[in-house]
Every structure is written in structure tokens, then in C-alpha cells.
Amino acid sequence: MTSAHNDRIREQFRLQAPTFNDSGFATSGLDWILAQLAPRVGEQALDVAAGAGHLGRALAPHVAHVSALDLTPEMLGQGDRLARAAGLRNITFAVGDATGLPWLGAQFDLVVCRLTLHQVVDPAAVVREMGRVTRPDGRIGIIDILLDGPGVAEENSRLERLRDPSHNRSLTRAEICDLLGDAGATVTSKVERDNPVELEDWMQRSQTPELDRAEIRRRLDAELAGGRPTGLRPVRTGDSVTFTHVWGTIVAVPAG
Numbered sequence: 656m657t658s659a660h661n662d663r664i665r666e667q668f669r670l671q672a673p674t675f676n677d678s679g680f681a682t683s684g685l686d687w688i689l690a691q692l693a694p695r696v697g698e699q700a701l702d703v704a705a706g707a708g709h710l711g712r713a714l715a716p717h718v719a720h721v722s723a724l725d726l727t728p729e730m731l732g733q734g735d736r737l738a739r740a741a742g743l744r745n746i747t748f749a750v751g752d753a754t755g756l757p758w759l760g761a762q763f764d765l766v767v768c769r770l771t772l773h774q775v776v777d778p779a780a781v782v783r784e785m786g787r788v789t790r791p792d793g794r795i796g797i798i799d800i801l802l803d804g805p806g807v808a809e810e811n812s813r814l815e816r817l818r819d820p821s822h823n824r825s826l827t828r829a830e831i832c833d834l835l836g837d838a839g840a841t842v843t844s845k846v847e848r849d850n851p852v853e854l855e856d857w858m859q860r861s862q863t864p865e866l867d868r869a870e871i872r873r874r875l876d877a878e879l880a881g882g883r884p885t886g887l888r889p890v891r892t893g894d895s896v897t898f899t900h901v902w903g904t905i906v907a908v909p910a911g
Contacts, residue, residue: 660776661752664726664821683850684798684902685713688769691846691904692796694718698764703785704753704771708734710798711746711767718765721746724756754780758788765789767796772834773815773825779834786838786909795840795907801847802827803901807886814874814885817867818858825886828903839910847903854889854896872896 688710694700694717702711705723707730715721715738723746725731731748738746751757753768754777766789772778785795802808802825815822826834832842854875858868874882875889875896887898 660821660823661726664774684848685709687848688796688798688904689713689717691844691906692765692767692794694765699762700765700767701756701758701763701788703756703766703768703781704774705734705748706730706770707737708746708748710769712738712741712743714765714767715743715746719745722758722763723748724751724753726750726752754784756784756788760787761790761793762788763790764793765796766793767798769798770800772797772799772831774821774823776823778826779837782831782834782840783838786835786840789909791909793909794843795835795909796904797831797835797907798902798904799831800825801831801901801903803886803888803899804884807884810874810883811886814871814887817871818863819861828905831903831905835905835907840907841910842905842907844906845903846905847901850900850902851897852900854898 694714696717698718700711700714700718700721702708702714702721702723705711705725708723711721711723712734723731723734728750731750735748753771753775766785768781768785772781775781789795802811812822812824815825828845828847832845835842858871874885875887875898878885879889879891889896889898
């Protein structure tokens with residue numbers, strides 16, 4: 656990642672860290688993700704760009720040990736507090752960059768990355784590093800927001816960056832599969848699901864400035880009135896607006 660973009664990520668998630676508790680959309684889809692990853696007793700797992708370790712903490716009861724790595728110390732501190740409160744003793748948290756993992760090759764049975772590729776400048780570097788540290792008989796799992804619909808990439812990115820300036824670009828399923836292929840891995844499963852998000856909660860968690868919140872509301876209102884799609888598929892119910900993030904879980908095996 657570039658230094659400037661790393662700084663944006665740290666600043667955004669320093670602000671957001673207290674909101675990454677065990678409620679709301681931060682915990683969404685964990686059971687569904689676990690079903691796709693199929694963690695096994697005795698495995699060594701790595702949660703790349705783990706944030707507060709929601710996925711790593713969900714994996715911990717099913718494996719021997721989880722290492723959780725992230726750029727933002729405040730997010731890791733939140734994850735450590737939540738792990739201790741839950742009585743988890745087989746997960747450790749470390750500060751580090753996903754584009755240069757501090758492990759030798761082939762160290763882990765299961766290497767996962769949840770809701771990160773859309774944040775980083777160089778997702779290919781993250782995927783290459785994930786493949787490098789995965790054992791030949793292990794698995795790589797990528798869970799991320801997928802770009803939903805043709806012709807929406809530019810507007811989708813604009814709105815996501817208004818909410819969170821560290822957002823880079825949401826990828827398509829095909830792009831993520833290509834990154835895995837370029838890293839020498841073979842995709843074994845691709846599963847998608849709709850993840851509804853409440854608009855105001857989404858903006859509140861990132862402490863989005865009010866002017867930017869107003870522009871996001873205006874643009875989604877325009878789509879609801881028949882305007883061009885944003886890829887977010889907003890729905891109004893009473894005074895509340897929800898929209899949809901399409902999540903994909905893509906599992907691959909490294910080159911033998």
C-alpha cells in the first residue's frame with residue numbers, strides 16, 4: 656500500500672474502532688462465512704487486515720490458533736478486548752501491512768481476508784502474500800463487497816469514498832478470481848449473498864461529515880425516484896433507508 660493511503664486507512668479506522676463491537680453490520684454474515692471456509696480442528700489460521708478480528712474471533716473456537724494482523728492499533732486493541740471478554744485464548748493480534756506479511760512461506764492452513772480488498776491500493780499484492788503464506792494443502796478465503804451491476808463503478812466509488820475516504824474500489828467477482836489465479840491459486844468455490852445495511856448507522860459508524868452524509872442521502876433519494884443506479888439498490892421503509900452490499904466468499908487452494 657502507499658504510505659499516504661495507509662495513513663488514510665489508519666485515521667479512518669482509528670475513528671471507527673469503538674463502533675466495531677459485536678453488534679450491527681460488523682458481525683453480519685459470520686456464520687455464513689464460516690460455513691464456506693469450513694475451519695478444522697488443529698489448523699493454524701491467519702486473519703489478514705483483521706480490523707477488530709471479527710472473523711478471526713469467529714474462527715478461534717474451531718481451530719488451534721488464529722493470528723490477526725492489521726494496520727490500525729486501535730482496531731487491534733478493540734479486537735483484543737472483545738476476545739478477552741469472550742474467553743478466547745488462542746488468538747493473537749499484531750500490527751502489520753497485508754502487502755508484506757511478516758511470516759515465512761507456507762505457515763498457515765487457512766488464510767482469510769474479510770472486507771479489505773476494496774480498501775487497498777494494491778489488492779494483487781495482498782492476494783499474493785496470502786498465497787505465499789498458505790500451506791500447499793491449505794485454503795485461502797476472501798470475503799469482500801462485490802461491485803453490483805454494470806456501469807456503476809465510478810458512482811459507487813464516489814459514494815463509498817464520501818462515507819469513508821480510505822475506500823479504494825470495490826471489485827467484481829471475476830476480478831477477485833483473476834487475482835487469485837495470478838497468485839497461482841485455484842478457485843474452488845464462489846458464493847454470494849445480499850447484505851442489507853441501514854444507511855444512517857453506516858454513516859454514523861464512520862463519523863462521516865454532515866455535508867457528505869447529505870450528498871449520499873441526496874444521491875440515493877435520486878435513485879429511489881428513478882435516477883441512475885449506484886450499485887447500492889436503496890429501499891425506503893418509512894423514514895429509514897437501507898441499501899445492499901453484495902458480499903462474495905471466494906475460496907481457493909494454492910499452487911501445489
